[in-house]
Amino acid sequence: MKLDLCSDLIYTNNLDTDKFARMLDDPSQCYKFYWLEAIINLITTTDNDLCFDQIINEMIFEAWYSVTRYHLHLGPAIKGKSENFLEHAVKVVESDADLPQSATKIDILAAIARKEAKLKSDKNNLTIYVPYRLISSFLDELSGGDHMWDQHRRLIAYIEKINEQQNLPYTIVDGRGINKKIHINKYWKQLIMDNFPVGTI
Template sequence: MDIQHLKYKNDLNIDSFIHMLDDTTECYKFYWLDALLKLFSLGKTEIVFDDLINQMIADAWYSVVEYHLHLGPKNASGKIMNSLERAVIKLSQLTNIPNDADRDTIILAVKENDRELHGEKDQLTKNVPYRMLSPFMHEVKGNDRIWDQKKRLIAYIEQLNKKECIPYQITNGAGLKKRVVINEEWQNFFMDNFVTISGWIEVKKVRYLQGRNPGVPGIIYKLVPENNKQRKLRYVRNLWNTIIETKPVYDIYSEKLLGLDDFDIDHFVPWSFVANDELWNLLPMDSSLNSSKSNNLPQWKYFELFAKNQYMMYESAKSSEKIMDKFKKCQRDNLVMPWSMEELYIAENDREAFIKVLEEKLHPVYDSARIQGYEIWRM
């Protein structure tokens, strides 16, 4: 998303605007500006700090709780340093709302636990609202004492706005009761370029999160809850249905014989980590167990059974034209990674070679998920 090509009829300082998200050592600016735009899209032009922070927590909820992403570093003793991440984790510990709860539910929970979250929320207002405007403050350096003198800083922003229309001003008030007031000319700019600006923020946010979570795939899919995404498992289910019609297939965890109507297609390593529906990570699983496994990892001891199950599936396809037809229909959506068709699902592999290739590819993914904080599921 190249926001630098934005043109606008008013005499706004777009050059400074596009630098608002530069040099971010923390994620706060992304979530702050995103929250500001979301509330503006609801018709709000004067927004209390408290409401903005509530939105930021709701925005970060899915990435932190559902997908185990880190928003910032830990210190030497393992303490999370990022105030937004701490707020989300604390909210999760204080409530029983589901990981994929809707935004309204999350914001309501934040309000109900406002006292417990006050420290983290207050910390988030110390610098972000003001530092966001630093590209417009050409006379103020990064270590200027004014940054620690909020009344003086607010007065400076007010005077600056008289010389040059800046995106918003800040009203004096007590802590979280301060307000952001979006300037009218910038309201028109935000309205006309809402989609472009939102996309720009998302790209910046994804790049930051990838840097903080280098071993995690599919970061861009981990900003919203999983149930908002289109899943592509239909052809995989058809494949396993066809196999079950011809031979016995057992659940690798319970050893229960699976029938046509009593299994789900499950990810060995959870989708919320891998962010794909690759066939080599999918298996038929007893429906009654799938809900208890949820978003957790199986014990690695089940890998061998899983790999043998995968090998049986491919051997069945090679020996049956009908099953092979179902297998080929999975290729577009479920066999995207080139190595799967170049190294795994190839005629030359006997069972030992097949299992070895699958382990070499899947074990590092499994280990990365463990490092990221995914829990082990035990029956």
């Protein structure tokens, strides 16, 4: 994914594109990349709100060919076994007996729906840190080991407070598990749509 922001565009609200460029720094696994890619791919189909579940379904689709066709591991292996939740989710969907061999996006999303119960654990694990850690470059006062990362209600309130001082790419709407939502900032949405070939990343 290329983060190539057009420098000649001037946004009156002074978006911090340096912090945006640092969003993908220091990833321990690939989750941040797929979470951001999913948001960018879905951004034209939403009124600025995206459900965690919707984003994760898009992540599974985006990782599909890397895992099933090219057999790439999306994270480190532990004792020879991949512990990557996204990779495991893809394999769960791949095991669906009704999935055509040459699956389209519609086929994959339908298989995800059929395998929802078996995907629950992977999906929940993907929501623990990824939505929050992706915007950590905007949260200057939080260190990587801060206990607030494990206290989602406090963290969501903190993100809202920071958003009052500067425009964050998105805030998080509290809810239960994968039913939480992100609210995409309209100015960031416009910047992304102006600078990314949406749907062709």
